[in-house]
Amino acid sequence: MNDMTTTTENTVENTTETPAVLDASGVTMRFGGLTAVRSVDLKVHAGEIVGLIGPNGAGKTTFFNCLTGLYVPTEGKVSYKGTVLPPKPHLVTQAGIARTFQNIRLFANMTVLENVLVGRHTRTKEGLWSALLRGPGFKKAEAASHKRAMELLEFIGLEHKADHLARNLPYGEQRKLEIARALASDPGLLLLDEPTAGMNPQETRVTEELIFAIRDQGIAVLVIEHDMRFIFNLCDRVACLVQGEKLVEGTPSVVQGDERVVAAYLGTPFEGAPGAEEAAEVEAAEEAQGTTSKTSTTSTTSPEGETP
Amino acid sequence: MTTDTTQTAETAPANRNSRANMFRWLTLAGGLATTASTFLAWTYTDEFPGDLTVYGYPGGLQVLTLVAGLLTTLYALAALDIKGLRWLAPTGTTKALRLLALGALGTTWFTVIAIAVELGGMVNLEPGGFVAAVASAIPVAAAFQLPDDTRKAKRPKELPSWAEILIIVAAFAIGLFVVTYGIDTEYAELFTGYMITAGFAIAALFKAGLMARLSALTTKYRSIAVAAAFVAAAAFPFTQNTDQFTLIAVNILIFATVALGLNIVVGLAGLLDLGYVAFLGVGAYTAALVSGTTASAFDVQFPFWASVLTGGVVSLIFGVVIGAPTLRLRGDYLAIVTLGFGEIFRITVGNLDGVSGPQVTNGPNGVPNVPDLVFFGYDFGESHTIAGIELGSYANYYLLMLLAMILVVLVFSRAGSSRIGRAWVAIREDETAATAMGINGFRVKLIAFALGATLAGLAGTVQAHVQSTVVPEMYVFAGPVPPNSAFLLAAVILGGMGTISGPLIGATLLYMIPAKLQFLQDYQLLGFGIALILLMRFRPEGLIANRRAQLEYHETDQLDVPDKGLTDSGVGITKAGA
Ligand SMILES: Nc1ncnc2c1ncn2[C@@H]1O[C@H](COP(=O)(O)OP(=O)(O)OP(=O)(O)O)[C@@H](O)[C@H]1O
Ligand SMILES: [Mg+2]
Numbered sequence: 001m002n003d004m005t006t007t008t009e010n011t012v013e014n015t016t017e018t019p020a021v022l023d024a025s026g027v028t029m030r031f032g033g034l035t036a037v038r039s040v041d042l043k044v045h046a047g048e049i050v051g052l053i054g055p056n057g058a059g060k061t062t063f064f065n066c067l068t069g070l071y072v073p074t075e076g077k078v079s080y081k082g083t084v085l086p087p088k089p090h091l092v093t094q095a096g097i098a099r100t101f102q103n104i105r106l107f108a109n110m111t112v113l114e115n116v117l118v119g120r121h122t123r124t125k126e127g128l129w130s131a132l133l134r135g136p137g138f139k140k141a142e143a144a145s146h147k148r149a150m151e152l153l154e155f156i157g158l159e160h161k162a163d164h165l166a167r168n169l170p171y172g173e174q175r176k177l178e179i180a181r182a183l184a185s186d187p188g189l190l191l192l193d194e195p196t197a198g199m200n201p202q203e204t205r206v207t208e209e210l211i212f213a214i215r216d217q218g219i220a221v222l223v224i225e226h227d228m229r230f231i232f233n234l235c236d237r238v239a240c241l242v243q244g245e246k247l248v249e250g251t252p253s254v255v256q257g258d259e260r261v262v263a264a265y266l267g268t269p270f271e272g273a274p275g276a277e278e279a280a281e282v283e284a285a286e287e288a289q290g291t292t293s294k295t296s297t298t299s300t301t302s303p304e305g306e307t308p
Numbered sequence: 309m310t311t312d313t314t315q316t317a318e319t320a321p322a323n324r325n326s327r328a329n330m331f332r333w334l335t336l337a338g339g340l341a342t343t344a345s346t347f348l349a350w351t352y353t354d355e356f357p358g359d360l361t362v363y364g365y366p367g368g369l370q371v372l373t374l375v376a377g378l379l380t381t382l383y384a385l386a387a388l389d390i391k392g393l394r395w396l397a398p399t400g401t402t403k404a405l406r407l408l409a410l411g412a413l414g415t416t417w418f419t420v421i422a423i424a425v426e427l428g429g430m431v432n433l434e435p436g437g438f439v440a441a442v443a444s445a446i447p448v449a450a451a452f453q454l455p456d457d458t459r460k461a462k463r464p465k466e467l468p469s470w471a472e473i474l475i476i477v478a479a480f481a482i483g484l485f486v487v488t489y490g491i492d493t494e495y496a497e498l499f500t501g502y503m504i505t506a507g508f509a510i511a512a513l514f515k516a517g518l519m520a521r522l523s524a525l526t527t528k529y530r531s532i533a534v535a536a537a538f539v540a541a542a543a544f545p546f547t548q549n550t551d552q553f554t555l556i557a558v559n560i561l562i563f564a565t566v567a568l569g570l571n572i573v574v575g576l577a578g579l580l581d582l583g584y585v586a587f588l589g590v591g592a593y594t595a596a597l598v599s600g601t602t603a604s605a606f607d608v609q610f611p612f613w614a615s616v617l618t619g620g621v622v623s624l625i626f627g628v629v630i631g632a633p634t635l636r637l638r639g640d641y642l643a644i645v646t647l648g649f650g651e652i653f654r655i656t657v658g659n660l661d662g663v664s665g666p667q668v669t670n671g672p673n674g675v676p677n678v679p680d681l682v683f684f685g686y687d688f689g690e691s692h693t694i695a696g697i698e699l700g701s702y703a704n705y706y707l708l709m710l711l712a713m714i715l716v717v718l719v720f721s722r723a724g725s726s727r728i729g730r731a732w733v734a735i736r737e738d739e740t741a742a743t744a745m746g747i748n749g750f751r752v753k754l755i756a757f758a759l760g761a762t763l764a765g766l767a768g769t770v771q772a773h774v775q776s777t778v779v780p781e782m783y784v785f786a787g788p789v790p791p792n793s794a795f796l797l798a799a800v801i802l803g804g805m806g807t808i809s810g811p812l813i814g815a816t817l818l819y820m821i822p823a824k825l826q827f828l829q830d831y832q833l834l835g836f837g838i839a840l841i842l843l844m845r846f847r848p849e850g851l852i853a854n855r856r857a858q859l860e861y862h863e864t865d866q867l868d869v870p871d872k873g874l875t876d877s878g879v880g881i882t883k884a885g886a
Contacts, residue, residue, distance in 0.1 A: 068744060093746035105741035107734050117727075118734045122746030124727055128755055131726030132719060142726070185746055 019082035020045050021189045021220040022097070027066050027076035029059070029244075036062040038244040039076065042222075044189060049211065049221045051231040051252075054241035055265055060224045061102055063241065064191050068092050068099050081188065094122045098187035100178040102194045102224070108167035112158055112177055115166050116149040119184025152180040156210065172203040179210065183219075190214060192223040196230055208234055232256055240264065329388070331453045335405060336384035338446030342377035342412050345443045346370040348436025351423050356432075357495045360423070363436075369419040369498060372505045373440065376412035379509055380447050383408055383516070387454070398461035399517030402454045407515060409447035411508025415501045416444040422497050461517050464524075472525055476533050479522055484540040484547075490820065491544075491553050491560075499824035541710055545703035546695075554702040556823055561709040562771050563791045564815035567799040568716050568808065569763035574797065575805035576724055577756035578736025579635075580643040582785070583650025585793040587761040589783035590626050591619035591768025593657060596675040596778040597668070603675050605668045612681050616769045623765025624758055631757040636750050650785055650793050658780040674779030678772050681708070688773070705774045712770055716763050717808055723759070724806075732756050733806075788832060790819050798836060802843060804850030813851055 022044040029037040037059040044050045052060050066073040072087040079085060080095050098119075107115050124145055130138045153159040156176040161169065166177060175195055182190055192211070196204040204227065211234060215221055225231045231238060232252040239249040242264040248255050255261055346366040354361055358368015366374045386393040387401035397404055420441050424430050467475075486506060493499040513519050526533035548554050570584045598618055600609025610618060634645040661671025669675060680689030680701065688704040723729050731752045734742040743749050772778050781787075786794035795818050803814025822832050843850070 070740065070744065089740075089743040090746045090748045093744060099744055101741065101744075105738050105744075107737035107741065109737055110730070110733055114730055114733075118730050118742070118747070119745050121727065121731055121734075126727045128723060128728050128759065131723050131728055134722060138726070145727070181745065 018046065019079075021048075021081060022067070022222065023079045023082075024063075024067060025076060027063065027078065028074045029062050029066050029071055030074045036244050037066060037073075037241075040241065040244075040246045042239060042246070042249075044220050044222050046188075046220055047215065047218065048237065049215050049223065049235050051235035051238040052222060052224045052241060053226070053228070053231055053238060053255075053261075054247075057243075058241040059244040060241055061193055062244075064099060064193055064224065067191065068097060090122070093185050093187075096186070096188040097191065098182035098185045098189075099191035100175070100182055100193055100195060102197070104171075104174050104178055106166040106174055106178060106181070108165070110166060111162065112153065112164050112166055112169065113146075113149055113162040115177060115181050116152055116184045117145055119181040120145045120148060122185050149184060152183055155183075155213070156180045172199050175199065176207070176210070179214075183214065187219060189220045189222065192221065192225075194224055194226065196225060196227055204230055228256075328455050331450045332384055332387045334450035335409065335447045335454070336381060336388065338409070338443060338448075338450060339377050339381035339384050339412070341443035341446060342416065342440065343374055343381060345416075345436060345440035346374040346377065348439060349434045350419065350437035350440060351427070351432050351434055353427065353432065355427055356423050357497060360419075361434075369415065369422075369501045372498075372501045373412060373416045373419065373444070376408060376415050376505050376509065377444070379512070380405065380408045380412050383512070384447070387457075395464075396518065397516040398464070398521055399515070400456070400458040401516065402451070402457050404512040404516035405447075405454065406451045407508045407512035409444075409451045411505050411512070413444045413448045414504040414508065416440050418501055418504060419497070461520065464521060469529075473529060473532055475522075476525055476529060477536055480533075480536040480540040484543060487816075488544060488547050491556055492548075493824060496825050496827060499820070503821075538710075538714065542707060545699055545706050546697050548700075548703070551700035551702045554700060554706055556819070558702050558706045558709055558774055559790075559823075560816050560819045561706065561713055562767055562774070563796075563799070563819050564812045565709065565713040565716050565767045566764050566791050567796050567803075567811035567815040568713070568720055569760050569767070570796050571800050571805065571807075571811045572720055572723065572732075572763070573756055573760035574800055575807070575811075576729060576736065577732040577753055579753060579757060580640070581646045581757070581760065581793075582643050582797070583646040583648070583653070583793055584760070584764060584796050585783045585785075585791055586650040586653035587623045587626065587764035588768040588771065588791065589653055589657070589778075589780075590623045590761075591765030592772040592775075592778045592782075593669060593675065593768075594619040594622045594765070595769035595772040596678045599678045599772065601675060601677045601679060603670055603677055612683065612769075612773075616766060619765045619769035620762045621765075623768070624762045627758040627761025628754065631754050631761075635753045635757060647785065647793075650783070654780045654783050669780075672780060674777055675772075676777045678776045678778065680776070681705075681773050702774070705770065709767075709770055709774070712767060715766075719759070719763065720808055728752065728755065786833070788822060788829060790815070790822070798840060801840065802850060804852035807850070807852045810850050810852035 020043040022042070024040065024042045026039045026041065027037055028035065028039050040059075040063060042050075042052075042063075052063070054060050062071065065071040066076075067078050069085065069087040069089040069092040077084050080092075080097055083095070085092050085095055085097075107118060110118070124141055126138050126141050130141075150159060150162065153162055156179060158169075158173060158177060158180070161173070166174065169177060175197075179190075179192070179195065195211070196207050199207065208230060211221055211223065223231070223234070232255075235252055237250065238252050238255040240247045240255055240258070240261050242260075247260055247264065248258045250258075347364050349363050350360040350370065352361065356368075358370075360368055360370055382393070383396060383401055383405045386396040387405055420433060420437050423432055423437065490499070490502050490506065493502055510519075544557055545554050566584070566588050570581060573579050573581045573584070595615045595618070597604045597606050598608050598610040598615045630645065630649050631642075634642050656665075657669045658672050659665045660668040661673075663671070680687060681704075682688065686692075686704075688708070689701050691698055691700050692704070693699070724732075731742065731747045734745065734747060735749055735752060739749055775782070782789075784792050786792055790796075790799075796815075799814035799818050800811045801814070802810075802818065803812065804810030818836075822828065825832075828835060
């Protein structure tokens with residue numbers, strides 16, 4: 001009888017509030033004196049596409065690295081479908097979170113197909129012995145992996161380039177291949193770090209549809225992007241990170257209308273700000289000295305690229 | 309007006325064609341003249357090795373000039389579009405012709421100069437020598453005037469499959485012959501000439517597209533090609549009258565096998581192991597100590613299978629002990645630790661002599677008198693007569709080592725084209741991305757490292773019986789005699805990382821050159837240093853590019869590349885040679 005009650009209780013709990021696919025609470029990441037991410041909470045639910053925006057150097061990529069175990073967060077914890085994740089990248093992927101990188105990190109000298117096959121690593125078991133002995137089990141698993149990988153390549157439209165080297169693909173296709181490689185691990189949550197960076201508007205639209213299609217497969221998506229039209233089109237919910245802190249979170253329309261977000265991107269005029277005339281003067285003087293001019297008041301520029 | 313322009317437009321290419329044809333004829337004439345000149349006497353005395361004094365009968369280095377001259381003639385005929393010779397050059401004759409002409413020139417002039425230098429002056433040359441020198445210069449001068457006719461290979465004509473198989477068999481037979489000739493060269497001059505001729509000729513066959521066609525055939529009939537390679541390699545001892553060159557071949561096999569094992573570690577997983585030879589030493593010492601020799605501290609005599617297992621397992625343990633703490637770290641730590649381990653191993657076995665430490669290995673004197681192997685009454689130390697041909701004792705070891713090498717080839721190709729092999733390459737390419745794809749970097753690297761160690765240990769157990777003495781100085785980081793760690797690494801890099809045939813070819817070259825060119829002794833390391841620098845500058849992927857590097861250069865026909873590309877066609881030829 002007792003057992004019965006607990007089970008029913010559990011099911012009741014599950015139906016009323018399914019654990020979020022991703023639940024990050026109080027994630028803080030410090031590099032020496034620099035706090036790149038400051039106690040950020042974020043939830044992603046099943047079937048959601050969540051956007052993460054913020055100016056350069058806001059800590060978006062660092063936050064991703066904390067989620068995927070590439071960094072061990074200074075504080076806070078990350079759980080996936082109710083279980084707390086250890087900060088080890090391969091265990092995070094095993095649990096069901098896959099990611100892409102801001103500056104594409106494909107296996108450049110492997111073929112397109114091999115890249116996707118590497119993505120299957122956690123979902124296959126064959127070790128050295130089975131590879132050496134080549135029993136029927138090995139052949140079956142290998143064939144199944146190939147089949148799944150080809151399906152994914154068809155999904156992103158690269159099946160005709162399966163035997164090309166990843167390095168020889170055009171930029172947009174490399175980004176897509178990274179997504180396919182991530183999908184190969186059958187994730188429940190996909191993290192995309194600037195998936196349309198460097199793409200033309202048409203490629204961006206295709207990527208948008210691709211992400212919708214991924215969501216329709218039941219995979220939750222968390223996406224970093226600077227292209228606002230893309231993000232507000234795509235996402236069910238958007239969070240804005242500024243200087244490591246979560247500033248706003250809400251539906252695209254709420255975030256879009258928020259003054260603080262606009263200010264974070266464009267900068268707010270502060271008191272005693274130099275007038276246009278003075279600014280031009282300073283600029284001219286600096287140019288003469290050969291230094292790069294920086295008259296923007298609040299812009300926080302960070303070095304290009306990420307450093308996981 | 310219009311007719312005028314068309315006329316000039318037509319006559320110009322026609323002119324150019326006739327000019328090119330003239331040079332082709334000239335090349336042909338030069339090739340024939342070079343060939344003919346080898347039937348003359350080149351020198352008066354028989355002091356120069358090989359006896360080049362006889363009219364009407366080419367000897368020694370003249371034979372090499374003869375071969376180069378004949379090949380030049382043949383390709384000049386193909387360039388003239390003679391019917392029935394087009395198959396010689398699917399992708400164009402000019403570049404092949406230039407290389408062959410250079411080969412003939414190089415061999416001839418090397419011979420003539422060697423005669424003049426060694427015998428003290430030009431007076432030692434017969435007129436025939438001058439004729440040869442001039443004749444061999446003609447095709448070079450002419451071939452470099454030829455227009456480049458590089459073209460894409462057409463689809464080869466369909467041959468019946470028995471004919472294609474026959475071609476494969478013939479190719480391996482030729483390969484066996486060429487390699488055997490190289491191993492059997494009696495004196496340094498002949499080996500140098502051989503290297504010049506063979507180097508240019510092989511490069512020419514590659515440029516002509518003939519090698520590509522052959523490799524297409526070997527991939528089509530994979531199992532037959534593998535069998536042919538095996539038979540060709542196994543046939544080597546049957547071509548030998550004495551044990552002298554079989555010993556060289558055994559040592560090449562040991563070196564090549566260990567290099568191939570290292571290629572798993574370096575080429576696939578990207579782990580820089582600078583002390584790899586120590587694992588060979590661990591295997592060899594283990595086998596020697598349990599072999600029943602009186603010099604051993606242990607009074608045991610294991611049967612061979614048990615000592616192979618023991619050697620492999622002990623090497624495995626060493627591999628794990630070295631690898632486990634260092635592979636967690638990134639980058640160069642492994643290189644430093646393995647370098648240290650290599651030296652520690654050598655110095656430790658040198659000190660376990662009962663004076664500086666416990667008496668286990670006899671210190672610098674090593675473990676002598678390792679007995680010959682005996683399988684079911686078949687004594688490896690004795691000669692046996694098989695099929696009417698007497699095989700010396702090294703032939704037995706040669707065949708045993710060949711089996712060991714086949715085992716390593718099998719391990720390499722099977723592991724390489726599997727989930728674990730892809731994980732190795734992924735780690736090598738980008739460790740961060742690989743771990744983010746769910747690969748446990750440490751585990752996968754440790755497997756590669758331990759597998760490499762085990763394979764080296766296995767080779768070591770055979771080595772102990774071949775050498776019959778095991779001393780610490782056989783396992784140094786760098787020394788004049790391969791295998792040592794630096795040469796192993798050089799063999800992998802020279803041959804081509806991540807390939808099977810690459811390290812086999814690399815090891816063959818790196819063993820043969822110092823063994824044949826004894827006079828190089830002092831300059832050998834300098835020479836290899838320069839050679840490696842040149843290689844890195846002009847062909848960074850090594851002599852044999854792996855499939856991935858090949859894709860980079862032949863983007864268009866990559867769909868023809870089969871999935872199991874890791875074992876490319878060159879493997880057979882090398883196996884035959886090594
Ligand atoms: N490994 C690291 N060590 C020290 N500082 C770091 C490290 N990684 C990131 N940072 C710093 O953390 C801050 C946030 O960087 P992050 O890459 O997360 O920004 P971002 O929001 O992804 O910016 P962008 O839009 O340009 O990609 C930056 O100031 C950066 O210099
Ligand atoms: Mg970023």
